[in-house]
Amino acid sequence: MYQNDNSRQNLEDQLIVLREKLKKLERERAASGDDERILGLEADFDKEFDELQEKIILQDRLAFLGQMAASIGHEVLNPLGVMKNSAYFLKMIVSPDDEKIIKHINIIEREIERARKIVTDLLNLTSTAPRQMEEVDLAKLMDEATQLIEVPGNIEVRRAYEVNVNKVLCDRDQMVQVFVNLLINAVQSIADRESPRIILSVYMAEDSVVSELSDNGPGIPEGDLERIFEPLMSSKTVGFGLGLTVCRQLVYINGGSIEARNSEDRGAVFTVSFPFHVNRETGHKNGDYGS
Secondary structure (H helix, E strand, C coil), X not given: CCCCCCCHHHHHHHHHHHHHHHHHHHHHHHHHCCHHHHHHHHHHHHHHHHHHHHHHHHHHHHXXXXXXXXXXXXXXXXXXXXXXXXXXXHHHHXXXXXXXXXXXXXXXXXXXXXXXXXXXXXHHCCCCCCCCEEEECHHHHHHHHHHHCCCCCCCEEEEEECCCCCCEEEEXXXXXXXXXXXXXXXXXXXXXXXXXXXXXXXXXXXXXXXXXXEECCCCCCHHHHHHCCCCCCCCCCCCCCCHHHHHHHHHHHCCCEEEEEECCCCCEEEEEEEECCECCCCCCECXXXXX
């Protein structure tokens, strides 16, 4: 689960504290001679020290991506928009019988969209706050996301939505983007599977509203599970790139959490949860306006 306690300054402060603890342990070992106990504690601190250093490196990578996105993102999107409009115009005037030209125009449009997504993912990494918070139905957002991507006809999309699920407070557009990214990954991971299937679920947990997207693909390699949301983390098997890092960022700034795991039948499962909140005006939780 992603938590935003990883500012660079905070991580550096934690490193300083750990260094002091390690020095204290070394002094205790020299004074007491209790090598076995203190060496065990030192090993635990060393592991935590390494993890903190990795987090600092991660923060630096995010900062670099954010600076790059802010510098060139909009400048790249503008010409991509012009190219997309030009491709659309060419398709309108080309004869429907000229299949070769139409095929290559479709390739141009597809690659423009791929480039646009890379740039928008980079821009989304710089998001530090939702644009507009409102109470929304997660099931409706998941359905909306399925309409925004091309799901091949051979892929079965099942829905398992509980009734009377509370609404959640979030930015509608940002959360739709999260579900779009997760759906794209799922579609890519099951493209070559027999009887490919995606299941969309929304249900109430003890203290949160939970949405899940699962597939029957090959799953996430065990060695990648802990790092799946890191920037520039990719896997040829499942096609992950910046999309999952964007998901983590957008979910976090909206007050939720996101996790990844493999199901019992080896497929990947992504869970997005939002804790209950109390509406100050009505006293109800997460948009539950029952009597």
